[in-house]
Amino acid sequence: MSVARRPRGAGALPISCAECFAWGVLPSRRCMACMRFRQLHPDDGECAGCHRIVALKQSYCRLCWCQASADAKGVWAPTLLPYLEQVRHHQLFFAKMQRQQARGDQPRLGKRGRRPRKSTDQVACSPVGDWTQPPLLAARRDFTAFDRRRHTDLANPWLLRAQHEARRWGQAHGWTDRVAGDVDRALVILLSHHSDGEKVRYSQMFPALRAHGLSVARTTEILTRLGLLDDDRPDQFDAWLQRKLTSIAPGIRRDVEGWLRTLRDGGSRSRPRTLQTAWNYLREIQPVLLDWSHRHQHLREVTRDDILAAADAVSGSKRHHRIVALRSLFRHCKKTGAIFRDPTARVRAGRQEYSVAIPLQPNEISDVLAAATGPAVRVAIALAGVHGARPHAIWAMRLDDVNLGDRRLVINGRVRPLDELTHTVLLEWLQHRRSRWPHTANPHLIINQHTAFDDRAVGKVWITDALRGQAATLERMRADRQLEEALTHGPDPLHLAAVFGLDDKTAIRYAAAARQILQSAAERHAIASSPEPTHPATLPSTDDPLGSR
Numbered sequence: 001m002s003v004a005r006r007p008r009g010a011g012a013l014p015i016s017c018a019e020c021f022a023w024g025v026l027p028s029r030r031c032m033a034c035m036r037f038r039q040l041h042p043d044d045g046e047c048a049g050c051h052r053i054v055a056l057k058q059s060y061c062r063l064c065w066c067q068a069s070a071d072a073k074g075v076w077a078p079t080l081l082p083y084l085e086q087v088r089h090h091q092l093f094f095a096k097m098q099r100q101q102a103r104g105d106q107p108r109l110g111k112r113g114r115r116p117r118k119s120t121d122q123v124a125c126s127p128v129g130d131w132t133q134p135p136l137l138a139a140r141r142d143f144t145a146f147d148r149r150r151h152t153d154l155a156n157p158w159l160l161r162a163q164h165e166a167r168r169w170g171q172a173h174g175w176t177d178r179v180a181g182d183v184d185r186a187l188v189i190l191l192s193h194h195s196d197g198e199k200v201r202y203s204q205m206f207p208a209l210r211a212h213g214l215s216v217a218r219t220t221e222i223l224t225r226l227g228l229l230d231d232d233r234p235d236q237f238d239a240w241l242q243r244k245l246t247s248i249a250p251g252i253r254r255d256v257e258g259w260l261r262t263l264r265d266g267g268s269r270s271r272p273r274t275l276q277t278a279w280n281y282l283r284e285i286q287p288v289l290l291d292w293s294h295r296h297q298h299l300r301e302v303t304r305d306d307i308l309a310a311a312d313a314v315s316g317s318k319r320h321h322r323i324v325a326l327r328s329l330f331r332h333c334k335k336t337g338a339i340f341r342d343p344t345a346r347v348r349a350g351r352q353e354y355s356v357a358i359p360l361q362p363n364e365i366s367d368v369l370a371a372a373t374g375p376a377v378r379v380a381i382a383l384a385g386v387h388g389a390r391p392h393a394i395w396a397m398r399l400d401d402v403n404l405g406d407r408r409l410v411i412n413g414r415v416r417p418l419d420e421l422t423h424t425v426l427l428e429w430l431q432h433r434r435s436r437w438p439h440t441a442n443p444h445l446i447i448n449q450h451t452a453f454d455d456r457a458v459g460k461v462w463i464t465d466a467l468r469g470q471a472a473t474l475e476r477m478r479a480d481r482q483l484e485e486a487l488t489h490g491p492d493p494l495h496l497a498a499v500f501g502l503d504d505k506t507a508i509r510y511a512a513a514a515r516q517i518l519q520s521a522a523e524r525h526a527i528a529s530s531p532e533p534t535h536p537a538t539l540p541s542t543d544d545p546l547g548s549r
C-alpha cells in the first residue's frame with residue numbers, strides 16, 4: 001500500500017536562517033536568498049562588518065548588505081559601500097517578505113517578475129534641514145587640488161541629490177554615457193564636501209573642470225536646477241558697453257548707457273528688446289556720438305542741424321537706420337528728462353530703398369553646392385533654394401514639421417508639398433541625426449553637438465560659416481527662388497504671397513523686379529531680331545546682370 005507524500009515544506013515549522021537570521025518557513029537551514037547569494041559567492045571568509053565566517057561579497061556578508069540597503073532606503077545612491085562601513089547593528093527580518101511586498105497591482109520586471117518597476121519620476125527631496133548655520137567667512141574653495149582617492153565623499157546628501165537630478169535630467173535630454181559620466185565626475189569634485197547654505201562659484205568651478213576635461217555647461221545646468229550655483233561671471237553686456245563707450249564724452253555716455261540698458265531690460269512703459277537690437281542701434285550711431293563728443297558735452301547741446309548732418313552723411317538703408325536709432329535715443333532722453341526738446345522731431349526717415357533683386361548665376365550656384373559638404377548644410381540649402389525659407393525659419397523647424405509619408409512640410413506655419421530633392425536630402429540628414437545622436441530629445445530638425453543634449457535651436461552662424469565667402473548665401477538663394485517663381489508664373493504679387501507667405505510690400509517688390517527683368521529680355525529679343533541697324537549707344541549693356549535669364 002503506497003502512501004502519498006506531502007508537498008515539500010507543508011507542515012514545516014518556522015526556523016531562523018543560519019546566515020542572515022531571517023525567521024520563516026525555510027526550505028533548508030538557509031533561506032532562498034542566502035542560497036542564491038552563496039551560489040554567486042561560494043568562498044567563505046571573515047565579514048568586515050560583523051566578523052562572521054560566511055559567504056562574502058566584496059568583504060561583506062548578505063546580512064550586512066541588507067542592513068546597508070535598509071539604511072540607504074529612500075535615497076538614491078550609486079553604491080552602498082559608504083553605508084556598509086557605517087553598519088554597527090542589524091535589524092532582523094522575516095524571510096520572503098520582500099517578495100510578498102512586491103505582489104501588488106504594480107507591474108513586475110526582471111526574472112520571474114520578482115522585481116517591481118522602479119519609478120524614475122520621483123525626485124529625491126532636498127537635504128536642507130529646518131535651519132542651517134550661515135558661514136562666518138566666505139572661504140575660497142580650490143577645486144583644482146581635489147584628489148579623488150582622499151577627498152571623495154559619496155555619502156554626501158547634496159552629492160546624492162545632484163547625482164539623482166543629473167541622472168533624471170540626462171535621461172530626459174538624451175545624454176550619452178560619456179556625457180553622463182563626465183557630469184557625475186564633476187559633481188563628485190564639486191559636492192563631496194558641500195554643506196548646507198553653501199554655493200559653488202562659477203569662477204572656482206570653471207578652472208577645475210577644464211583641467212580635467214569635464215563639461216562645464218552640463219554641470220552648470222544641474223547646479224542651477226538645484227540652486228547651488230553662484231554665477232559670478234561678469235556681465236558681457238556691461239563689458240561691451242565699457243568697450244564701446246570709452247571715448248565718448250561723460251555726459252553723452254551716461255544718457256546713451258541708460259538708453260541701451262532700457263532697450264535690453266525694458267522700462268516702465270516700454271517692453272525689452274533683444275540684444276541684437278541694442279547692438280545694431282549703437283553700431284549705427286557710434287561714429288555720430290564720437291563726432292559729437294569733440295563739440296558737445298551733453299545731448300542737450302545737439303540741434304536739429306546736427307541730426308540732419310549726421311543723417312546726410314550716409315545714404316540708402318544706412319541713412320534710414322541711423323535716423324531710427326537717433327530717434328529712439330532722443331525719445332528716451334526726452335521721456336527721462338535728460339533733454340528739454342527732441343531734435344529728431346519731424347525729421348523723416350523716408351522710405352527705405354531696397355536694392356534690385358538680381359538672379360544668381362549658374363557658376364555661383366555650382367560653387368555653393370560644392371561647398372555644401374555636410375548633410376545639415378544641404379538641408380538648409382534645399383529649404384532656402386527650393387522652398388524659399390528664411391534662415392531663422394530653417395533653424396526653428398521641428399521634427400513634427402516634416403511629414404515624409406504624406407510628402408508635406410510646414411515652414412513658418414505654412415504647409416508646402418515635399419519635392420523629391422528635398423525628400424532625399426531630409427532622409428540623408430535624418431539618418432545621420434539618428435546615428436550620430438540616437439538618444440537626443442531635442443525637438444528641432446537641425447541640431448549639432450552643442451544642442452543635441454538640450455532643447456535649444458542651433459545658432460545662425462553655425463551653418464552660414466560653411467557658406468562664408470560664397471556669393472550664393474542662404475538669403476540670396478531664398479530671394480533667387482522667389483524671383484524665379486515670379487519669372488516663371490508671371491509677376492503676380494498675389495501668387496507670390498500665397499506661395500511663400502510674403503507680405504504685400506515684399507511681394508510687390510519681387511513682382512516689380514521680375515517685370516523689369518522680363519521687359520529687358522523682351523527688348524533685347526526685339527533688338528536682336530530687328531533688321532535695321534541700331535546705334536551702339538542705344539543698345540543695352542551686355543554685362544547687365546538683369547539679363548542673365
